[in-house]
Structure formats: C-alpha cells, structure tokens
C-alpha cells in the first residue's frame with residue numbers, strides 16, 4: 242500500500258482560516274493584530290519574503306507594515322528604532338528581515354525585540370519558555386513540523402521519535418516541542434552530524450523528522466572549491482535518508498529544503514536548462530520515491546513543511562496580539 246502524502250498546503254489553508262477568525266475576534270475586542278517587518282537596505286531576496294508576508298497577512302486580516310531603514314544605519318540607531326516599535330502599542334508583532342548589512346550584528350539586534358512581539362519565536366526568553374513550557378510562541382518551522390506530525394499521528398505517547406538535525410532554530414526546538422507533554426510525549430532521540438550510525442536510529446523510528454540539508458551543503462561546498470580552482474569531483478547528491486533506513490509504516494516529516502543541480506556533465510559542471518542556467522531541483526533529505534513504498538505517511542518537498550511554516554508565522558502573530566491583550 243502506498244504512503245499517505247501529507248498535504249502541507251491543505252493544512253496551511255486550515256490554519257489560515259483559524260487565524261482569520263481569530264484576527265476578526267481580536268479586532269472586535271480592539272486588539273487589531275499588526276505586524277511590522279524591519280528591513281535594512283534593499284535586497285531582492287528579502288523583498289520576495291516581505292511581499293509574501295504582506296500577501297499572507299492581508300489575506301487573513303492582519304495589518305502589515307514594512308519599515309525600511311537606510312543600508313548604512315548604525316546598530317545603535319537600529320536598536321533605537323526597534324525600541325520605538327516595542328513601545329508602540331499599536332504594533333503587536335515584529336520581524337527582523339535578513340540579510341542585514343555588515344555593521345549590524347543580527348543576534349544583538351534580534352534580542353532587542355520585546356519577547357511579547359517576537360513573532361518568529363526566536364528570542365532567548367521565548368526559547369526558554371519553550372524549554373520550561375507555557376510559552377505563547379515558538380520558532381515557525383519546528384511548529385510547522387510538529388503540527389503536521391500531530392495532525393497525522395495524534396497519539397505520540399511513548400512512540401519512538403527520531404529527529405535528525407540539532408540546530409537552534411530547527412532540530413532542537415522540534416525535540417523540545419515533542420517533549421512538551423508531561424505524560425503523552427514520544428521518546429525522543431536527536432541525531433546530528435557526529436551521530437555514528439544514523440541508520441540504526443532511523444530504522445527504529447516510528448516518527449522521523451529530518452532537518453539536515455545535507456545534499457545542498459555538499460553542493461555548495463563543491464561549488465565553493467571549484468570556484469577557487471581546486472581539483473574536485475562532483476559530490477553524490479543522494480538523499481541522506483534512503484528507503485532502507487526507514488521503518489515500515491513510519492510517519493516521516495522532511496523539513497529539509499535542498500536546492501541542488503539535477504545532475505553534472507563530464508566536466509563537473511551542472512547540467513543547464515533551456516535558458517543556459519544551472520538546471521536545479523528542490524528536494525528534501527529523504528528519498529521520497531523510495532519512502533512512498535515503505536512508510537505510512539510522508540511530507541513532500543516542496544509542499545510539506547514549507548507552506549505550514551508561513552501559516553505558523555501568522556499563528557504566532559495572533560498569539561503575540563493576544564498576549565498583549
């Protein structure tokens with residue numbers, strides 16, 4: 242029997258509907274949710290995100306403003322601006338757009354956002370609340386991964402859960418969210434780059450969450466060396482988790498987004514598309530086609546965790562507005 246394909250777009254739509262009704266209720270109580278994105282200078286990649294944020298907020302009735310500061314703003318002045326937004330009671334949420342210019346230390350600025358307005362759930366206070374329990378927000382991608390998991394397998398109590406990846410923004414918070422319940426959490430193992438026998442862990446996982454981004458890291462590493470003129474062979478861009486590493490019937494959440502070439506020619510150059518650019522594809526860390534024959538359910542990449550991550554930003558925005566009420 243083929244696996245259930247976990248439809249991230251459908252889950253994201255449901256969350257957006259919930260957010261829309263929450264936003265309307267908050268407005269009726271005079272607590273209009275209002276998200277401000279802080280951007281320094283102009284950046285095409287950042288603009289793509291801010292346009293998406295604006296569209297998403299508008300579609301659910303959240304007010305959205307983009308405040309763009311000059312490229313050469315000093316760190317002290319930027320912190321001053323954040324302070325003003327913290328004190329503005331009409332602003333209920335804030336997001337700091339990346340990348341930032343060199344003179345700005347992103348971490349130092351990010352911690353100046355009031356934890357109550359931290360819609361990304363990345364402030365150390367909110368990370369601490371995640372650890373102790375009882376926080377109002379958490380980082381969006383971990384929330385998305387766990388939301389998809391719980392909607393697919395509501396009973397996680399005592400199950401063998403394996404998380405691959407232990408970064409502060411993805412892997413570790415996923416483990417914390419899985420351990421949130423006092424009496425109904427799964428048993429969580431966290432694997433990472435120094436894990437000796439990854440397959441031994443993934444093979445016993447009833448629930449597997451993978452967030453490593455290995456094939457993209459290999460491709461970028463190869464590309465860097467090649468540009469420096471080093472004599473390197475194209476890397477094998479095979480998935481980190483192959484079908485033989487999976488447990489029959491497992492629920493698999495593939496968080497990774499690897500943008501990698503479709504293949505290489507004999508000179509080690511990526512194959513080209515019709516426009517003469519590198520022909521690229523987007524894949525996760527799990528061998529999706531192979532997994533379909535083996536697991537109980539799996540998220541596709543793209544179309545799994547990604548769309549739900551965006552919906553979680555909206556959900557966090559509502560949670561911040563409520564917390565200010």
Ligand code: NAD
Nearest residue numbers: 382406407408411433434452453454496497498546547550
């Ligand atoms: P990161 O580079 O900060 O961390 C990578 C993690 O993978 C590390 O914990 C490392 O120990 C682990 N790892 C590396 N090689 C490994 C190996 N061979 N075996 C086991 N573990 C290994 O990356 P990140 O920011 O945590 O992101 C992880 C992935 O999630 C990336 O592919 C990223 O693009 C993706 N991501 C997706 C979303 C989304 O919305 N879906 C959002 C953020 C990140």
